[in-house]
Amino acid sequence: MRGVIVGIDVGGTKALGLLVDPDDGRIVARTKKSSHGSGDELVARLTEVVADLSERSPEPLRRVGLGIAGLAARTGVVRYSPNLPNLVEFPVGQLLAETTRTDVITINDATAGTWAEAKLGAGRGTDDFAYVALGSGIGTGFVAGGHLLLGANGFAGESGHMTVDASGPAHITGEPGPWEYFASGNGLGRLGREAATAGDFPAVVALVSDINEIRSEHVIVALNQGDPTAAEIFDGFCREAARGIANLILILDSSRVVIGGGLAEVGEPLRAGIDDWLQRLLLGSEHRPRVEVVLATFGSESGALGAALVAADPLGL
Numbered sequence: 001m002r003g004v005i006v007g008i009d010v011g012g013t014k015a016l017g018l019l020v021d022p023d024d025g026r027i028v029a030r031t032k033k034s035s036h037g038s039g040d041e042l043v044a045r046l047t048e049v050v051a052d053l054s055e056r057s058p059e060p061l062r063r064v065g066l067g068i069a070g071l072a073a074r075t076g077v078v079r080y081s082p083n084l085p086n087l088v089e090f091p092v093g094q095l096l097a098e099t100t101r102t103d104v105i106t107i108n109d110a111t112a113g114t115w116a117e118a119k120l121g122a123g124r125g126t127d128d129f130a131y132v133a134l135g136s137g138i139g140t141g142f143v144a145g146g147h148l149l150l151g152a153n154g155f156a157g158e159s160g161h162m163t164v165d166a167s168g169p170a171h172i173t174g175e176p177g178p179w180e181y182f183a184s185g186n187g188l189g190r191l192g193r194e195a196a197t198a199g200d201f202p203a204v205v206a207l208v209s210d211i212n213e214i215r216s217e218h219v220i221v222a223l224n225q226g227d228p229t230a231a232e233i234f235d236g237f238c239r240e241a242a243r244g245i246a247n248l249i250l251i252l253d254s255s256r257v258v259i260g261g262g263l264a265e266v267g268e269p270l271r272a273g274i275d276d277w278l279q280r281l282l283l284g285s286e287h288r289p290r291v292e293v294v295l296a297t298f299g300s301e302s303g304a305l306g307a308a309l310v311a312a313d314p315l316g317l
Contacts (some may be wrong), residue, residue: 003062006053007308008046009109009138009301010035010068010092011262012083012136012186015042017049018304019057022312025305029056039090046092064104065311066093067112067154068302069139071155076106082161082173083137105311110139110157112306113260113296115277117317118143119309121297122258130254131296132159132245133303134270138180142252148317158183158247164244178228182240185263188216191233203227220266238273239281245274246282249291260296262304271295 008017012035033045046066054061054101061286062119066072070081076093078084080218093106114131117123123131123183133139142149149156160180161173168177169190181187182206195201203222208214222230257278275293279285296302310317 002059004059005063005065005308005312006061007049007065007304007306007311008049008067008114009112009303009307010042010046010066010084011109012069012305015046015049016301016304017046017053018301018308019053020305020308020312022062022308025116025309027301027305028058029053030301031041035084038086039092042084042087043099045091045096046096050096050100050102052148052224061100061102061312064096064100064102065112065307065308065309066096066104066106067109067307068106069109069137071153071158072106074106074154076104078106079155082171085172087232090163090311103311105307105314107134107307108139108141108154109303109307111141111148111154112304112310113139113302114141114143114157114306115148115309116206116257116298116302116306117258117260118148120305121302122294123256126256128252129256129258130248130252131243131258131260131302132241132242134184134259134263135261136186136301137184138244139261140248140253144252144254145170150317152173159244159248162244162247164247165242170201179240179244183237183244185216185261187240188219188233188237188263189214191237192216192219192222195233196228201227201229201233203230216263223269234269235273237268239277242274242281245278249278249282254291255289256292256294258294258296260299262300263300264296267295273291
């Protein structure tokens with residue numbers, strides 16, 4: 001081990017840190033912090049993540065990889081992040097480098113997750129795949145012709161904000177009917193609250209003290225208990241996830257879809273539900289090779305692991 005790497009994935013609700021051996025991608029240790037608060041508060045928490053993992057390291061820290069939701073520039077500046085509204089033109093990577101006295105490489109979190117799955121996980125064996133991270137929002141990344149797609153500014157993959165229903169309600173950014181309004185963890189929680197408010201979801205109401213506390217994880221608990229309302233809600237959720245994925249495939253002609261993010265922990269019910277709807281919704285599905293739908297090898301840890309791999313070899317992208 002030639003010095004360890006810390007990889008951090010900062011999403012809309014939490015920051016996951018991994019201590020990684022750069023030689024083989026082995027995860028040595030983990031830690032997690034909230035990502036809520038101001039930019040300065042976030043930097044303080046990320047500094048704690050690095051310090052905690054460094055203390056558990058058998059070797060000195062070599063570099064930090066920071067994967068963060070939104071328009072994250074390689075310079076360490078987050079230009080804009082709808083899911084982290086306090087980070088606008090905020091130099092989070094630069095500030096973290098100062099507080100940790102370590103080089104910090106910044107990249108979009110879903111792009112980082114794509115890289116982890118391409119190098120070590122479910123993206124191996126194909127030159128063309130789409131990575132879809134279903135978390136509090138939706139992030140995506142793409143490998144086409146064996147190359148990771150970064151875009152002109154490194155901002156490629158903000159597919160969660162593409163409009164799928166122009167008559168739909170406005171989202172946090174103000175645009176109508178974006179994909180992540182319907183098919184993210186926040187979207188699944190909203191569906192649960194709506195059903196509970198209508199009096200149609202007693203199984204999930206029993207899990208909380210206030211209907212407004214219902215989140216995606218409560219819907220999943222009810223689903224695992226065999227509740228029919230949860231099953232209906234989840235099927236509709238999988239349909240909307242597949243609708244956006246079908247759009248991506250029409251553009252990129254990906255042969256495989258890798259499902260990651262926090263919701264990937266649901267496992268086979270999520271994979272099978274999306275797969276079933278994708279085959280029904282994808283234009284010409286009966287006339288093209290079947291698109292594989294698989295779960296990410298590293299689940300909700302793909303982003304942090306990918307950030308570490310990028311930090312280990314910044315020129316390898």
